[in-house]
Amino acid sequence: MTRTRPYSGTDLASFITHRITELRGRKSQAQIASAAGYNNPNNISMLKSGAAKLALDRVPDLARALDVDPARLFRLALLQSGNETAKAAIDEIFGAIVTRNETGWLDAIRDASDESDPALTSRTRATIRGIFNK
């Protein structure tokens, strides 16, 4: 039996689904597909459902269309097509990347602390938990 959604449940499929939900009302799926260079919006549906995997050469355009960090999307695309051995290598190499959003957080920390390199204390942990309602 042929699996119709071989990539369902992958981190990339979940990530794209979540991001498109976040963009609802600002960008349609058709607009995202067009900006990413897809002729058919159904390509995005296939990525969301896991019916198709993301080709690596689509990563930069799709990252721009979704306004997400291209390094993160690239890593997820690599993981989507890799086996467990590749996953370990990918984690070792690309796990070292700091995303654009993380860089933004670090800039905020540096700015708020006058570049004093503050340690992560129990109080600041609680603060961050509060910000994310955790």
Add this chain to the structure above:
Amino acid sequence: MTSRHPKSIFHPEINDLTENERAWVGFLRLLTADSDPAPTLRRVQAFRFALSGRRMDDEEA
């Protein structure tokens, strides 16, 4: 290598950070299940107020 093209997707690396910054990033990843949350204005403001020992409610009152 001391300079990297700022547009490179390989530009930011965890090894470029201080030990404290790595702890911040690690905690953020753990807390948000690696969902890479954006530092929105509201979140950053709440964070800045908390880091300075104040609450946004105090400021808005």
